[in-house]
Amino acid sequence: MKKITVLDLLQLDLKENEALNLKCIAGRAGLARELKVPEINRPGLELSGFYENFAFQRIQIFGRGETAYLWKLEREGKRDTLEMFFASEVPCCVFTHQQQPTGDLLALAEGSGCPVLQTDLSSSEFTTRVIRVLSNIFAPKQSVHAVLVEVFGIGVLLMGDSGVGKSEAALALVERNHRLVADDLVEIRRIGGNILMGTGTGVSSHHMEIRGLGIINITHLFGVGAIRDKKQIQVAVKLEDWDPAKSYDRIGAEENFIEILGVQVPHLVIPVKPGRNIPILIETAAMNERLKKMGYYSAKEFSRNVMRWLETESARAIFLDET
């Protein structure tokens, strides 16, 4: 995985309720220090001189309490615990509430090359935001050769061999007012435990390569309403050439899944052959998935109804036999 540095953290493009509002006020030389874990530490114990199990590799957050204690140390002229603090390679120190660090701390940070950052957020708010942001960055991820589209609000991952018609199916879906998230290469991250979030990979994501047309720009052709930057993957649909020797699911009463990054995703295999309108099949699959989420499982419901009907038929036959 790519190294995440303190500079990367400062340069993240985060908006509104995600913004960290960080600025560097000292120790610029250390901006290349690496963030190895998506965790934080409040260094109260360390400042008072207790250094067992010091989680130095975490982001060190100085809230109101820690900062007040720092000023007390400064007034008393005590530097030894701070010197021990900067003897470890701390990735960075963050002062919340726009607080000013002490002269001792700034000098030691500058001397050891540890970046000192400042934010106007409160400690708890900054903590929740930074953990959320870092968890997303550190989330397990995987790139797959597929197309991700949003169909009736459901994130559908279209998979299948090259040339089977994934992009063409996606194009037809976009034409039917659905949205393209990524074509060809989908980057999947597992966030918040078991949510699979799919995005494109930078510059290429809202372009499509269609055989015979070349590369087309979906945003320009269909407008900004036809695209999305990211979408949770809720169904995986595999398109494959119709194989007469293979038997395809006829009832759908059994749910199949594939595992992506350890998460079970409902999985359908749709065989492709001339005369089968794949976009409409995908639309229907997406709507059916919504029904399932609402607790109505068409195939199982149908199966149950047939069983009930057969039971009554059976009872009727017995009754007629006896009379």
Next chain:
Amino acid sequence: MTQRLVTIKNRAGIHARPAALLVQTAGKFAAKVFLEKDGERVNGKSIMGIITLAATYNTAIRIIAEGVDEKEAVDALARLFENKFEED
């Protein structure tokens, strides 16, 4: 034309799963396949058709096949009935 009379031996009768099994088996043969119950005849390759037969326990079903591999088709389908569609 080949035909054979079979009886449904599984308690639940022909519900969705056995119907799918029948259709999948019938689909493997080139011959035209029909199932008949009380003179009502349906296409053996249509899942909905088979379900609408309402074929319950102990019902007699006539399997009819017509085509090059009709014998094999009837054998294969009759075997499903005998095996109670792998149920019970």
